[in-house]
Amino acid sequence: MSIVDSVTKAMVPIHREGWPFIAISLVATFVVGWFVDPLFWIGLFFTGWICYFFRDPKRVTPVGEGLVISPADGVVSQVGLARPPAELELGNEPLMRVSIFMNVFNCHVNRAPVGGRIARVAYRAGKFLNAELDKASDDNERNGLVIEMGETRIGVVQIAGLVARRIVCFVREGETILAGDRFGLIRFGSRLDVYFPVGTQPKVAVGQTMIAGETVLADLGQPESASQVLSRVS
16 A cells, blocks of 8 residues: 555545635635734644544444434533423423533534434524533524434434534435434534433443444333443543
């Protein structure tokens, strides 16, 4: 294998949503750097960070009936019962929820946790509180999806954070999506909530690192009594 092939395969693709930001940053870098030389290098570093932020690496998604996959890179910030947002129309009873917090260094491309038909897409304007706070689920700007797999419905909510000012959703109601497919993106630092059917026991714990499209959040086909979550820090 040649050096060129090695470098090419090691490079991570950049999502198309990032190209306008990269172009603007590059132009600004050259314009400002023309007048103030040190600012050129600062701008170049900032442009590199934007490229890094909008990276879109390939992921290998586990395939199996009943598997629910993490929709986001980040860290599990909350696991427990919570009422889903009203606009998702998932009922008023508390459901098991797993919240994943993404900082500005995580990959922000969001992936479908399960395959199925997108039954609902619902956007709600709101505040921009720290996404790690529990009340961010109720108060912050958000965009929710409901994915149907037969009689089973999974809710996924993109939540804007303190820095995030833009939620992007690539899919529409009625479309069919596969587990691991890209469905959206949030700029720049935020959170995703996943709502499971009644009785689901998650297979992740608070503080665990998630990989979008790869980490298994739950197995809907596994008996509830056999799905107890155990964890340790090592």
